[in-house]
Amino acid sequence: MTGQGRGFDWGAFGRGFRVMVPLWAGVVPFAVAYAVTARAGGLSVWETCLMSVTVFAGASQFAAAGQFVGGAVPGVAALALVGTTFVLNARHVLYGLSLSRQLPLSRWQRAVAAQFLTDEAYGMVLVAGPRDPGGLSVPFLLGAELSLFAAWNAATLLGALAGGVLPDPDALGVGVIFPLAFLGLLVPLLVGRVALLVALVSGLGAWGLGRVLPGGLVVLLVGVGGALLGALISTRRAEGRA
Numbered sequence: 001m002t003g004q005g006r007g008f009d010w011g012a013f014g015r016g017f018r019v020m021v022p023l024w025a026g027v028v029p030f031a032v033a034y035a036v037t038a039r040a041g042g043l044s045v046w047e048t049c050l051m052s053v054t055v056f057a058g059a060s061q062f063a064a065a066g067q068f069v070g071g072a073v074p075g076v077a078a079l080a081l082v083g084t085t086f087v088l089n090a091r092h093v094l095y096g097l098s099l100s101r102q103l104p105l106s107r108w109q110r111a112v113a114a115q116f117l118t119d120e121a122y123g124m125v126l127v128a129g130p131r132d133p134g135g136l137s138v139p140f141l142l143g144a145e146l147s148l149f150a151a152w153n154a155a156t157l158l159g160a161l162a163g164g165v166l167p168d169p170d171a172l173g174v175g176v177i178f179p180l181a182f183l184g185l186l187v188p189l190l191v192g193r194v195a196l197l198v199a200l201v202s203g204l205g206a207w208g209l210g211r212v213l214p215g216g217l218v219v220l221l222v223g224v225g226g227a228l229l230g231a232l233i234s235t236r237r238a239e240g241r242a
Helices: 010-019 021-040 045-054 058-070 074-089 092-102 107-116 119-131 138-165 174-189 193-209 215-241
Strands: none
Touching: 010 021, 010 119, 010 138, 021 045, 021 058, 021 119, 021 138, 045 058, 045 138, 058 074, 092 107, 092 119, 092 215, 107 138, 119 138, 193 215
């Protein structure tokens, strides 16, 4: 449903799906790389694809595949993998809180949206959603999420079947796609000195913390810190005007 009770808006779903297509160029090579790593670790084609369908978390899947390749002890590996997955995906708590404040999600929609939520989908929905003819909506969000899900799983199957003859993603330089995409999403949001200051401080903080902490934890800490900094500055400015 769209939030107005008129049924599911498939037009908004399609527009959300299409808005993510430019990012497929960054998703596909790394899904292939995951599949190659998983196959090298001893997983079958079916097992490699099943992980992409059920887990759908690139960094966590790479961590798991790396442990298979390393021949880790199953019990120890399972505990280590749970801890690693928690740290890498802790930032999704912030994404979920943000989306739940903006969208009227039903119980099943929350479950679906949480399963398919990614950094890229969150960023694109946050920026492109309000510009959609129907406004930011649940169908638009689900379309964006399932767009990357479809690309990731199709590329996983491709990598599992033919990864050995495909080029290394790092050699193609596709790693630059996501940083540039997020930079493009950020720039339109830098309206006013407060937003610019928060972005600058957060960027410097992320750079510093990223040298000693895992990426997921860095995003969580910097996200909370940036939000608190923005709230503090805005509150003090409001008090000064009063």
